[in-house]
Amino acid sequence: MKLNDISKQLSSSLEARMLLKHVAGLSDADLIGSNEIDLSPQQQSRLDGFIEERLQGRPISKIIGMKEFYGRDFIVSDDVLDPRPDSEILIEAVLKHVSSSNKLGSDIAILDLGTGSGCLILTLLVELPNADGVGTDISDKAMAIANKNAEKHGLTGRAQFIKSDWFENVTGQFDVILSNPPYIETDVIPLLDKSVRAFDPILALDGGADGLLPYKMILPQVKWSLKPGGMIAMEHGHDQCGRIKRLIEKEGFDQIRAHQDLGGKDRVLTAIHT
Ligand SMILES: C[S@@+](CC[C@H](N)C(=O)[O-])C[C@H]1O[C@@H](n2cnc3c(N)ncnc32)[C@H](O)[C@@H]1O
Known part of the structure; x- marks a missing residue:
């Protein structure tokens, strides 16, 4: 199978390489300098199926079951949000x-509310070798993926995943509580790009009528589980900073700070529990 032929079909040489590597079980190094790969009939038929799925709009990450986040690969499926660079x-x-x-x-102890693939808590545990973490999600299927990712990154002893409706089953006190909750307004979801609305789970997207419901549920409960001096860090939509800042202020946190994405848009709010 010629790489150029797949690239033409997909209009992307990067995606062509990713699919070919996945189907043939090759590494980047294996593909260097080779433009033509021999595929078995089964591999060819899988590749044809994947190309068709991609042409129908399925994200490449969902096809190969893997997405890079903070320089590491995470297992993904239709049951979890694809990790995003913004996070x-x-x-x-x-x-x-x-x-x-x-x-x-x-x-230090870290709590990740709405853990999905586990990409946030697991990345932090790799970066902070003395930290322990708890990830919660309301979705059993998401937590199964998070557990697989913990195993993949050798973190099963330090990461615990529990099913919980936000704080419902959370016990203990944490130094850091972070969350990337669903924050899209319900009415806006049908207008999202097909790659998101059709392939990311609705549970990971729907933030209720004003997109703020999860923040309104989470923020009043944070202080029960956050140690004094501990930090809350929450991702939000590009136009939600002011409204969420007011919710955080209402709960009496200090040192509220907005953090911007590469495009200069406010994307994350942090605050300290004094
Ligand atoms: C936007 S996704 C974030 C996933 C992951 N943390 C990330 O950043 O890629 C939100 C996650 O919150 C979970 N979730 C939604 N409602 C929840 C609830 N009431 N309690 C706990 N988790 C919830 C969803 O299942 C989903 O995995």
Whole structure:
């Protein structure tokens, strides 16, 4: 099978390489310098199926079952949100806080509400080797993926996943609580790009009529589980910063800070429980 032929069908040489690697079980190195790969009839038929799925709009990550986040690969499926580059700002904000509060190397406890694939909590556990983490989700299927990712990254002993409607089954006190909750307004979901609305789970998208329902449920409960001096970090939609900041202020947090994405848009709010 010629790489150029697949590239032409998909209008993307990167995606062609990803599909070919996946189907033939090859590494990047295997593909260097080779433009033509011999496929078995079964591999060819799988590849044809994948190309068709891609042409129907299915994201490449959902086809190959893998998405990169913060430089590492995470298993994904139709049951979890594809990790997004925007969420790397949450990681940076937490790491900055841990470093500036002289807690690098300390035994810290992190809670991730709405963990999905587990990409946030697991990334933090790799970056902070002395930290332990709990990830919660209301979806059993998402937590099965999060557990697979914990295994993939050698973190099963340090990451625990529990089924919980936000704080319902959470016990203990944490140094950091983070969340990337669903924040799309219900009426806007049908207008989203097909790659999102048709392939990411509705549970990961729907933030209720005003998109703020999860924040209104989570924020009043944070202080019960956050140690004094601990940080809450929440991702939000590009136009929600002001409204969520007011919700955080209402709960009496200090040092509320907005963090911007690469395009300069507010994407994450952090605050300290004093
Ligand atoms: C936007 S996704 C974020 C997934 C992952 N943390 C990430 O950043 O890629 C939101 C997640 O919240 C979960 N969720 C939705 N409602 C929930 C609830 N009431 N309690 C706990 N988790 C919930 C969804 O199943 C989904 O996995």
